[in-house]
Amino acid sequence: LPRPRAADLDPRCAFLLPIADNLLDELFDNECGDAAHGALRLIFHDAIGISPTVGGGGADGSIFTFNETELAFPANDGLDDVLDDLGPFFQKFSHVLTPGDFIQFAGALSLSTCPGAPRVQFALGRPPPKAASPPDLVPEPFDTATSILTRFASVGFSPQEVIALLSSHSIAGADTVDPTIPGTPFDSTPSVYDTNIFIDVLLKGFLFPGTGNNQGEVMSAINGTLRLQSDSELARDPRTACFWQEFATNHAAVQQQFGAAVFKLSLLGQNPRNMIDCSAVIPQPPALKNFVPSFPPGQSHADVEQSCAAAPFPNLPIQPGPPLDVPPIPQAEDDDDGGDDS
Numbered sequence: 001l002p003r004p005r006a007a008d009l010d011p012r013c014a015f016l017l018p019i020a021d022n023l024l025d026e027l028f029d030n031e032c033g034d035a036a037h038g039a040l041r042l043i044f045h046d047a048i049g050i051s052p053t054v055g056g057g058g059a060d061g062s063i064f065t066f067n068e069t070e071l072a073f074p075a076n077d078g079l080d081d082v083l084d085d086l087g088p089f090f091q092k093f094s095h096v097l098t099p100g101d102f103i104q105f106a107g108a109l110s111l112s113t114c115p116g117a118p119r120v121q122f123a124l125g126r127p128p129p130k131a132a133s134p135p136d137l138v139p140e141p142f143d144t145a146t147s148i149l150t151r152f153a154s155v156g157f158s159p160q161e162v163i164a165l166l167s168s169h170s171i172a173g174a175d176t177v178d179p180t181i182p183g184t185p186f187d188s189t190p191s192v193y194d195t196n197i198f199i200d201v202l203l204k205g206f207l208f209p210g211t212g213n214n215q216g217e218v219m220s221a222i223n224g225t226l227r228l229q230s231d232s233e234l235a236r237d238p239r240t241a242c243f244w245q246e247f248a249t250n251h252a253a254v255q256q257q258f259g260a261a262v263f264k265l266s267l268l269g270q271n272p273r274n275m276i277d278c279s280a281v282i283p284q285p286p287a288l289k290n291f292v293p294s295f296p297p298g299q300s301h302a303d304v305e306q307s308c309a310a311a312p313f314p315n316l317p318i319q320p321g322p323p324l325d326v327p328p329i330p331q332a333e334d335d336d337d338g339g340d341d342s
């Protein structure tokens, strides 16, 4: 695979090049799959562990070092598998990378495997974490829109930035929300960073992909996909609905804003003046090919729950063919042992 990178590499970043190749080849298998999704989720769950009132070190790697404390937080359900996947690589490079740098580096690299994702920046130089994150700082899918927006605002993120960050759910799924169906994607294309999450979540929901009555889940509109209550609320909330709608058809805008917001997330609790810009090490993700924002087969503009008061949702083409039935995301460990680790 070609790995186009920026040419202006700071020599102090050169040691990262073989590490990047190793993670892309061996951890992610050069795929935008389960391991890459997990690494992306991890950058958020490590970074958001900071608050102006109760403290915490933000993007400091505390979720690795103090995993006994942080993995017990209910909001971190499912991250045990991610730490299992990343752990051996973290150990291998722990003599040259702190846990905070490792998590943010792996997360930035994970996006290089996803067609349509932006190439995000990476800064090196996080000191080792001092303590575990305080509890209750990671948003839950059953939190209200107000609670989520307030949590993000307390660490400097606007409602628009929150929605840009949620484009990550275009390359994502849930293992633990409905434990009967691990690997259930949030949109119809979980291995492509496109804008389907913003279209799919606005369609009127009428099905549960597995069992009903799971906390944090509401009905989705596409067989095989799971809709988080938080995504559903934020798609419809007056404070965020117009950003959500705008992103449904503007891949370039969400790409750009997500890239900037992810980088900002990676610096929470850190002093950028003490860090080195190693962005040149991150390869350019593959381009998004032949993507046209569209409604899934059998659904149309009439199925959109109009939520932005300022402008109507645009009319989009309808994909031809029978209704979608989106397959689960293969679980990372299955690649190695073929076993059932659910």
Ligand code: HEM
Residues within 6 Å of the ligand: 034, 037, 038, 040, 041, 044, 077, 078, 139, 140, 141, 142, 148, 165, 166, 168, 169, 171, 172, 173, 174, 175, 176, 177, 178, 216, 228, 230, 262
């Ligand atoms: C409003 C705040 C958010 C909430 C409530 C939320 C909630 C969730 C939940 C419940 C899951 C499924 C976990 C499981 O059952 O395995 C999930 C998955 C995921 N989230 Fe979020 N999330 C939020 C924001 C973010 C942000 C800011 C990012 C990244 C920048 C992110 C990236 C991901 C990814 C990549 C996955 C998929 C993990 C996988 O497939 O293994 N999320 N999120």
Ligand SMILES: [Ca+2]
Residues within 6 Å of the ligand: 045, 046, 047, 048, 049, 057, 058, 059, 060, 061, 062, 063, 133
């Ligand atoms: Ca942390």
Ligand SMILES: [Ca+2]
Residues within 6 Å of the ligand: 169, 170, 171, 187, 188, 189, 190, 191, 192, 193, 194, 195, 196, 197
């Ligand atoms: Ca997608």
